[in-house]
Amino acid sequence: MRPFDYVRAADVGTAIAAVRERPGGAFLAGGTTEVDLVRQNVLRPDLLVDINDLPLDRVEDLPDGGLRIGALARMSDVARAPGVAERFPMVAQSLLLGASPQLRNMASMGGNLCQRVRCSYFRDAVSPCNKREPGSGCAAIPGFHRGHAVLGTSDKCIAAHPSDAAVALAALDAVVRTRGPDGERGIPIDDFFLLPGDTPQHERALRHGELITAIEVPAVPVARRSVYLKVRDRASYEFALVSVAAALDVRDGAVAEVRLALGGVATKPWRARAAERSLLGGPATADAFGEAAAHELAAAEPRPLNSFKVELARRTAVRALAMLTEGAER
Template sequence: MKEFGYQRVYDVADAVAVLDGDPEARFLGGGTNLVDLMKAGVERPGLLIDVRHLPLDRIEVTGDGGLRIGATVTNSDLAAHPEVRRRYPALAQAVLAGASGQLRNMATVGGNLLQRTRCGYFTDVARPCNKRLPGSGCPAITGEHRNHAILGASTACVAVHPSDMAVTLAAFDAVIGYETADGAGELALRDFYLPVGDTPHLETALPPGALITGVTLPPAPVAAVSRYRKVRERASYAFGIGSVAAALTVRDGVVADVRLAFGAVASRPWRAAEAERVLTGGPATAEAFAAAADTELAAARPLPDNGYKVTLMRNLVVAVLTELAEEAGR
């Protein structure tokens, strides 16, 4: 591992100023992803700026009934918070599905949003990878790609985004707050992650030198009846091969509101906007749920070894929405 410096900061402005003065520096939250990448030689920062002591560790109900979540809130505290469980239960479920208790105790909300793909070609510095070394190629396309993307990929990269939490945040229209040397700003999560295109190494729309300060969830009554379901190849805390964040409001057998997002199938959390459009105002039936899933998945472009994900996601959508419809009818 490359030698690096370490500096602890206690003020947001100071943290941004330190990073602004050292282009080789990286912010350090829990380190559950960054330190692993440093050990592998993928990340080689000259300085780690420890931000865990910044005053960004609170979860607050906003005046309009949403939630504001600080960037240094741990995943454990997020999953256990009573207002998260009451207002956005799928978010708590996603965090619990994402990692073991030990990792959740360390990992932070800001760091979770910035974690990088677990594609084996990306984490192996001896192999080419456009995300790690632009222009070197994507060997996953003709190599091992069983767990890779079926939606929104490109000829430059077929890796998937690993965050469970971000999938649920996408379903509920989260907004990411950040601070730079030029002041504060916000990005809707739908704009936060960039399309992979031919520049897979450019992953977010954060301005250079930006520090994530928190996440705001707007009020969403539909989120009170929500669920996160993750499928993985083994029951332990493994990265998913497909997941769904869903919320549903049914009135008189008709879908009044629905939120749907997919995980582990694209380079970023995939908001299933077409499926939502098809479902809204229609019957809350398994047949309608399947038709909506088919509409969304018509855009899938699977590779030879990951076509199973199309069927998996269709079945997952139907199962989760059917459960929510039954729950709403009680």
């Protein structure tokens, strides 16, 4: 274990200032991933600022039908909140499928968005990894990459984004609220997560010392009829090979509104906008769903061991949308 300092912050301003003053400083919430990475010598902070005493754990229904989720709200509490389960079932389902009950009781929503990739080469602290040591190379590209991404990759990194909840939030156009040395801002979730490009060490649009305070989900009436479908190697506590967050409104046999995002297949939560555009106004049929998903996945760049993900993602999207058509027409 590398030595580091630890402090417990009593207010938001103190927490931000403490991290800002130390280049190696970091925030600590549930710690369900961060502590492991410190032990493995993957993360090397010289200061951890414990933020668990900050008043950022509320789940609030907004007057317009939206939702405000405090960054320190625990995954299990958010999944059980009536406003989430009733108006945004895809979010509740993604949280319940995202981890074991023990982890859900500890893990915070802000931490879930900031969790690091599950690539074994990133986590072994030895293999070449451009996320861990920029310029060292990507061991996954010539190595074992079965679980890695096929969308949004670069020649510097192909690690898949691990969060389930972030996929559902991406489908809903959530906004990440932050506070930092320069004040407060709201970051659309699609801008919050960064593609690897030539700088895979930068995964999120957060500045040093900037703290997530809340996640705001706008009112999305179609989300009342939504689903989060996750395909994995085993049914218990496993990361997605492919996942789909979908919401659908069918009128007179045609798609009136649709939200679609993919997980497990991309380097960030992947909003399937090309598929959405293809579906709008068209027939709500399995053939149409398959064509739209294939259109979205045409940009995929699979490798030998993960090429199965392209067809698996297409089929999973069709299944999720088909589930939502049952009794949905009006």
